[in-house]
Amino acid sequence: MxxxxxxxxxxxxxxxxxxxxxxxxxxxxxxxxxxxxxxxxxxxxxxxxxxxxxxxxxxxxxxxxxxxxxxxxxxxxxxxxxxxxxxxxxxxxxxxxxxxxxxxxxxxxxxxxxxxxxxxxxxxxxxxxxxxxxxxxxxxxxxxxxxxxxxxxxxxxxxxxxxxxxxxxxxxxxxxxxxxxxxxxxxxxxxxQLDMPFAPRPDGCEHGGASFTAIGTDFRSLHRRHQVVAADVLDAWFPPAPGVRAALAEDPAWAARTSPPTGAEGLLAEIAAARGLPEETLAVGAGSSDLIFRAFGQWLTPESRVLLMDPGYGEYAHVTERVIGCRVDRFRLRREDGWRIDPARLAAAVGAGRYDLVVVVNPNNPTGRHAPAAELRSLIAAAPAATRWWIDEAYLGYADPTESLAGLAATDPRVVVCTSLSKMYALSGMRAAYLVAEPATAARLRRWTPPWPVSLPAQLAAVAALRDPAYYSDRWLRTHALRRRLAADLAGLDETVMIEEGVANFLNVTLPYGGPSAAQVVDECRRHNVYLRDLSPLSPEYEGRTVRVAVKDTAENACIVAAFQAALEILLPRSAALGPRIDGVPVAGSAR
Incomplete structure (x- = not known):
């Protein structure tokens, strides 16, 4: 043989x-x-x-x-x-x-x-x-x-x-x-026997997570959604607001067969009212990825120079490098700095005027860190006039909605703010998002927007969500409590792992040197129907050792902790060299 x-x-x-x-x-x-x-x-x-x-x-x-x-x-x-x-x-x-x-x-x-x-x-x-x-x-x-x-x-x-x-x-x-x-x-x-697939994905980018594959992308085994913990994507752990569920349930047959308002006029009006923005500064899309592809395709060419934060959301590298073919540089975020943006270093990097576009995800995915709006305003004010800034605020509700730069974007032609309604409003399946730009920029993007960019169910859901800010504020606060509990439970599993929380609906777990790779832990957790995200492909800063975990409800968080414990018992040698750490700081009772 x-x-x-x-x-x-x-x-x-x-x-x-x-x-x-x-x-x-x-x-x-x-x-x-x-x-x-x-x-x-x-x-x-x-x-x-x-x-x-x-x-x-x-x-x-x-x-x-x-x-x-x-x-x-x-x-x-x-x-x-x-x-x-x-x-x-x-x-x-x-x-x-x-x-x-x-x-x-x-x-x-x-x-x-x-x-x-x-x-x-x-x-x-x-x-x-x-x-x-x-x-x-x-x-x-x-x-x-x-x-x-x-x-x-x-x-x-x-x-x-x-x-x-x-x-x-x-x-x-x-x-x-x-x-x-x-x-x-x-x-x-x-x-x-290596810990990555033999072949890369066809487009080279990990859009979303692998958890839906486990459920079944042919939709014939949707009952498995009750068995799979989808903590590899950052969908909200909570359901949409009651008004959203009522709007979708009132007449689903009509919502399915009826063409929506051509330009999402009602949704635009609701966003403008909720955010205190002129309608002419807005453009909507079927999720932030739709807006990213549409806007970047209009603005950038293979000759364009782009600066991305590193680590940063992989979709931006995918669009700029693989789809458009831009010249892309990375601004390195450092673990020793708590993954925070150093304003002085970023100002020096941008000050030479060689970048057509600077992308800042704030709070950042996957680090979970938030840069104060005042710091970003100062950076933008001092930056060259030819440099455009794209600020992604998909997770801002988990930090502080008043920190938004949308007001600046509505008046400054160098700034665009993109906001997904997916993660903060529990509407990932609906695909609804908007961006804010000064009127001329927004108008140009609307001209390149096809009719009916957002489905009728998505428009109904988004409008109802924006009308219930109290419900979501409460859910965001509850998310912080769930995250802190999950962080403490994971830190208690082994004295050699490091937990980094951030401010959003996820946390990161870094494995010790000499221990298993992130890919091995992710693979082992899948044996328990728990799906996590290996951050290694996003940046060498993670050294192949960091796993991102989405915050879920109490029951699913317990499943995550149990799966992680089972994985570590199989993969990680016992060691008392370090105590359990959250954000790099030993927790009470840990070894020093």
Whole structure:
């Protein structure tokens, strides 16, 4: 029986073979290093690097080494300074090195599969660019994979290497385009033991969550909605206001068969009244994604320069990079700063005037942090006149509705505020949202809005929701209490996990170094019908260790805690090195 080629992260048992193979190839065969009497070849990054191993049964075939950016150093630092190779100072850069295959397997698919596995691992950790040293005699293989020389050559022992780089998104798209058939053929013969899917999503973006797949996207098993805890999406845990439910229940047959007001005139009037805004400053859409795609498609081109917060809502990177093809930079939010925007750093980044658009989600998803309106007003006032600001306030109700910049957006042509009614008003299934812009900007967007942009049921629901602010204010306050209880319960499960709350309807759980990956915990929780969100693909700042958890009601939160506990008992070694922490601070009774 033919054995499958296995791809896995190196185990402790693999390490001795790995060092021995490196010695045989790079010291004895190729002369890059002086032979070592131990017959082993090691370097200073061995303890921190990630090694992916290819094996067939008990036979180890080859490996590739990955150096993630959170280590703060690369093998290339031994050969080139950061001034000589500024690429090494870029955020989100992963180094791929030492692709090595046993001699008798070099004609097999092992090397291409290891390269592909490295690309998938990097993408799953939010990597945006990779760098590698490719032996000059194998340069054709690396060029065929989409890597490109940066114009630097490195000499090491008897070998000469070309320094190569590639954009992870572009490499992924090119790989799937050129080698899709080959990969599909190889997939059936691979035992893929890595913690990310073999193939990326077709559009490369995780819209929503996987929980509806578990319920059934064909809608034939909707009873499973009572069994699945959908904490991977940020839908409200509470039902819509009573008036919303009454409006939808009064005559659902009529609402289903009747064309809505063409331009959602009644909804526009209700938003204007509820928010104290002129109607001519508003445009509506079928959810914020509709508005993002429509507005950005009008404003931006592949020549546009965009600044996104990092970590940040993945839809913005998807639209600007993958759909439009803009030149996108990231403004790094730091865990050590509590993920908060540093106004001075952001002002310096924007002040040069090179950005056509700056996107700020406030409160931010996925960090949950809120930037004070006064700080943002000052930043915008000092920014270049040609820079447009897009402020996403989808979660503002959980912080403070009076902190909205909608009033500024209604008068300043540089500012647009987008507000989804999905998350705060329990209307995710309805798809209703609006944006606020000065009248000329809003009018241009309305001209590019098709008739009937929001369905009649959605218009009915949104209008009724806006008419009951007291109900939602109470639900938002209750959300804070549920979040704090969930945070405390999760923190009590294990002394090595860190809980970060923020101000919105979710919290983040970061796993310890040396513990399971976020993907492994998410996968294990799904065995208990609890769906959580692995934040790793959104940003390398999460280091593959952070899980986002939506706040649900008391019963579902208990299911989340139980599933998390079961996952940690299976995946996490016992350790008393750290106490349980909320926002990085030890809680009462924890180890110091």
């Amino acid at each position: 033919r054995r499958h080629l296995q791809l896995r992260v190196a185990t402790p048992e693999d390490r001795e073979w790995l060092h021995e193979l490196r010695h045989r190839v790079y010291a004895q065969e190729l002369g890059q290093h002086v032979p070592d009497p131990t017959g082993r070849l090691r370097d200073g990054l061995d303890g921190d690097n990630v090694y992916l191993v290819a094996a067939r049964g008990a036979d180890r075939i080859g490996f590739v080494s990955l150096t993630p950016p959170w280590l703060g150093r690369y093998a290339l630092d031994k050969y080139l300074t950061r001034d000589e190779l500024p690429l090494l100072s870029e955020g989100g850069l992963f180094e791929v090195r030492i692709l090595t295959v046993e001699p008798r397997w070099r004609a097999s698919a092992a090397a291409p599969l290891l390269m592909y596995a490295a690309l998938r691992w990097i993408a799953s950790r939010g990597g945006r660019r990779m760098v590698a040293m490719g032996r000059t005699e194998l340069l054709g293989m690396y060029l065929a994979a989409g890597l490109r020389p940066v114009g630097r050559t490195v000499h090491s022992g008897a070998l000469t290497f070309e320094v190569l780089t590639g954009n992870v998104t572009e490499l992924t798209m090119a790989t799937m385009d050129r080698y899709r058939t080959t990969l599909e053929r190889l997939r059936s013969g691979v035992d893929w």
